Amino acid sequence: MITMTEIARLTGVSQPTVSRVLNGNQAVNPEIRERVLACAREHNFQPNVIARSLAGSRTMLFGLVFTDISNSFFADLEKYLEQEAKKSGYSVILFNSDYDWNREKECLDVMRRYRVDGLILVPVEENSERFQQEMKKLDIPAVALTRKTEGMDCVYVDHIEAGGQVARHLQQLGCEDYIFAGTSRDGKYEGFLKTLKDAGTGCEERLTKIETKDPEKLRKILRQHFEEHAGRTGIFAYNDRRAIQIHGILQELGIRMPERASLVGFDNTYTCELLYPGLSSVSQPNQEMAAKAVQCLLRKIEHPEEREIMDEPMKARLIVRGSSAGA
């Protein structure tokens, strides 16, 4: 692959002149300019970003660390992040932590080795001591994505508020019982529970939390629930994957949506609208989140002195479909 020095030799000028032409910075003799450009085109010159990174001090790389890119929600985010980064000439180097803290730590080290200019990550355990420690000694601008993270810039939707939206929606439908399927680590459950409580009609006592994702167990629990409870049950799953699983089980058991079971998922992945009945789901503003994260990073790179932390939760939006439609 041809280098600037080589072009310089071929066109009989100095290498910095070639650099000036190719970067279009300063004024150069039009004649020389043409000669150099022609030569560069002819040999399909591509600047060596590696060398440029070493000389300058930007690698034009963002590091992305996801927990699991095979989750459509994250894959979607990745696409937007890449798009947004490209607008500023950045490329991305990608890692999956697989929800494993040790891997995440390894990823961070690799990022350091590549001297990425910025880091966008979905932390595995955003509020643990060891993570905070690691972030403190990380000398790269970083943004936490989808999780509220103490002491660092973060872009996320308010899960507590979102959980509340779902609760209100299900209450309005006249649900008598409630099920939450998933873990309570990210605030959805908290918000869901709180809103049920606040309604004051004691419906929080009619809330069951199901943590298992084992299909057999899940089926058994649901069957039993609907045998014992005649009224309408609102089901809130902490992500679409779980919601789709429940959707399938309800179909199998012949429990009608939305009449007997009103189901709501989270992330509004593309499958939601393909199912029948369509799966209601909480939509996160993926594109805006991606843009915000990248812009935050860019700002920190441009102005390293500004140390104020960005932490304004964004708002999720409930998309109602057939699985929890009203009358």
Next chain:
Amino acid sequence: MITMTEIARLTGVSQPTVSRVLNGNQAVNPEIRERVLACAREHNFQPNVIARSLAGSRTMLFGLVFTDISNSFFADLEKYLEQEAKKSGYSVILFNSDYDWNREKECLDVMRRYRVDGLILVPVEENSERFQQEMKKLDIPAVALTRKTEGMDCVYVDHIEAGGQVARHLQQLGCEDYIFAGTSRDGKYEGFLKTLKDAGTGCEERLTKIETKDPEKLRKILRQHFEEHAGRTGIFAYNDRRAIQIHGILQELGIRMPERASLVGFDNTYTCELLYPGLSSVSQPNQEMAAKAVQCLLRKIEHPEEREIMDEPMKARLIVRGSSAGA
């Protein structure tokens, strides 16, 4: 971030000695070794891969170009590719071409700029003239993934054979009519059609091809089809996404699977087993494909002289679930 030169200064040795210690290559005085290692640990030294790349001639980067990572199938592949690359110390830099040739071309240029050691891509138009041209002048070892690509190493499953498997399966179920939903660009349709023809019972005349993915049109076509055809219809969708869409429409129309409609998708994404009835789908050996692609690349990097092209199609496997279950 601390450098070798800095460590050298702190420990009173020369920079090359620090390099020797940190890379564990050659013998060094144990005393010095300890001193250097201690200093490196203390400052959490991370070798500057950028500088190393420039000096040596490996960037330890693989470039990945997908058409659309938000397709679960590709996201899944990405994860395996990353895993496999990591085993050999490689990291990946990722791009989406969005099924757009111009973007793909841009990606390739960026790859060149980063001097990636190898390239794994899902080509947008693997057999077009311009793509072939581009590949010819690409001076980076490259492997085409999921698509048979003339004149270049490629890792893919035999779509024609896979289409045949589906045809035989649906025939065995006793289908009287057939629908293929999707494009015919990758051989699935070809194989499907060919096998139907070979059976000699004239069933290829009872094959309808639906290209639209517009939900309204699709619904209308399917409704009409089942109004006019009383027997069992075998439906083969060119990917799971389309299959899931059809699954939903059939549910909505109250057309029973597998009795009236026997549905088969492609890619065996995780959603298949969550639906009810479970969605039959053709499974590609993702992990093996990823491993094979990476290993092919590594071999080409190690032995640039070997020029034989790898092109042995792998075999897909049909996973039968409720949507096309037999009696």
Next chain:
DNA sequence: TTGTAGGCGTTATCAC
């Protein structure tokens, strides 16, 4: 407007 010189952080190749 253009060329010279130095440096970015490594690796590799020499002598010592």
Next chain:
DNA sequence: GTGATAACGCCTACAA
């Protein structure tokens, strides 16, 4: 064993 020294390809002064 260890330390100079020269790359790698580019950028950024500074000098002409």
